[in-house]
Amino acid sequence: MELTVEGDVASVIRSFYEFVERVMPAYSLAKSLVANVSLQEMLNSVKDHVIYDESLGFVFRPTAHGLPAPDQVLLFLALRRAEHLMGKRDTSLTNLRELSEGLGLKRGTLTGALSELRKAGLVRRLERGDYEVTQAGLQYLVERFSPRQSG
Secondary structure, three states, X not given: OOOOOOOXXXXXXXXXXXXXXXXXXXXXXXXXXXXXXXXXXXXXXXXXXXXXXXXOEEEEOHHHHHOOHHHHHHHHHHHHHHHHHOOOOXXXXXXXHHHXXXXXXXXXXXXXXXXXXXXXXXXXXXXXXXXXXXXXXXXXXXXXXXXXXXO
């Protein structure tokens, strides 16, 4: 068996998962049993891109603004979840206006990034237009930003 895929990161990830689900039908079940990413693990993986301020919450470092738009959106949503888990926010949900104001991205860029992330299963959109990061999205962030292990 062989799979060749080209495209943006989210499309490649989605194509890979679709391929694995076709080849191994039990993968769909196993995928739902993904281990939870701990708050500590996620925050450690992104520490080069964010700082925490007691009055402002999590704030992007300048390096984070150089990330691709989908990574910025995913990171923003993950940090909102972290603030919720820390008791600093009432909810982990974030709307389009808050994303736009928080990231300073143009609306077209933002909606394109959200669409890409939703298709890859890294973000979910709820009924009222709110968004939240999924466990797969948190896992992606940890894998994307954790220092590579030498072995």
